[in-house]
Amino acid sequence: MECNFNYSELKTYSGYYIDKNKLKESASGGAATVISENIIKSGGCVFGIVYTDNFYEAEYYCAETLEELKKLKGSKYVETKKTITNDGKLCSVYDILENKLKLGKKVLYIGLGCDIGAVYKICENKNLDISNLYTIELICHGPTTKEVHSKYISELEEKFNSKIIDFTVKYKKVGWVPQYIHAEFENRKIYERPFAGSDYGVAFSIYTRKACFNCKFRADNHKADIVIGDYWGLQKDMPGYNEYGVSIMFVRNEKGDSLIKDIDDTIFSLQETSTKFALENNKMYYKCREKHQKYDAFEKNFKCKGLHYAVTYRDGFIKAVIRKIKNKLGR
């Protein structure tokens, strides 16, 4: 294996929600949600990501009830604001976190590697007691920019001449893979398209935040108690497989262990699995994504002519025409 860090201390689990509906609503196997539910049930609160009301942006939310927790489900593949909207007022997520910790609340904070790095830095700078703080990091390929996301939403709304009332990029239309985009509009129309072929999917694969090419939060520099993602590499005939998605969980310390021990195996099918195999199939745990060769051209086209143009002409004019003809012929 090309990963050359010491992973012998990691304990690795896989799992999925036994309830099919709960599993289908989750981004992977639902590990983030099952752990979050336990925190809420023990009187704690969970910080995670939601889309804003109009779906143009994503930001933090602090869930205190199981009902509120449902809002966090699903992956938002866009860079997020470090704010929480309370009664129409924007507050810093870090101020709200500080309040909760000072109240002695049990807190679970879920974020990308850099989010969790920032949380620990802030807690250290403010000298906060973090004994009640638990953290989960998502394995991170790097989100696309907020400009791409908002442009995609506005182009869809224009196309359907209606406002979006629901949106997800990891919809399990036929199963875990291929993932679909699913959007619902006020006029009751529904848009569904395989993510990989969509303008959003293409932008996600080419165009991320520049900082992500030098992400520090990899290999042995993850900061969270548990790092979770999709259990890529798991095949249909292997133990622990579920066609609607399986989570991988890399447990880094005792706090992480305690979160895993609290999982009720009558609602979430949990098993220990091979760290080596899981890492071999999920390079984003230890490797940074590289800058795409089409990045600069894509950025230029996106800024001058919009998202759809940048996606259509990502390989140049001739390939764009051939792709259009193939699409018309249904190939």
Ligand SMILES: Cc1cc2nc3c(=O)[nH]c(=O)nc-3n(C[C@H](O)[C@H](O)[C@H](O)COP(=O)(O)OP(=O)(O)OC[C@H]3O[C@@H](n4cnc5c(N)ncnc54)[C@H](O)[C@@H]3O)c2cc1C
């Ligand atoms: C930008 C991005 C890139 C990713 N890249 C990979 C990858 O390369 N390989 C891989 O295996 N997994 C990747 N993931 C993680 C994967 O898509 C799932 O989010 C993860 O496995 C959790 O699934 P779940 O079923 O446990 O989540 P659910 O139970 O559905 O809950 C989702 C949780 O994710 C949190 N969340 C959603 N979007 C964000 C966000 N943008 N920032 C911070 N927290 C968020 C929510 O707050 C919620 O707690 C990525 C996720 C994101 C957001």
Ligand code: SF4
């Ligand atoms: S790739 Fe790294 S820097 Fe980029 S969003 Fe993910 S954790 Fe943050």
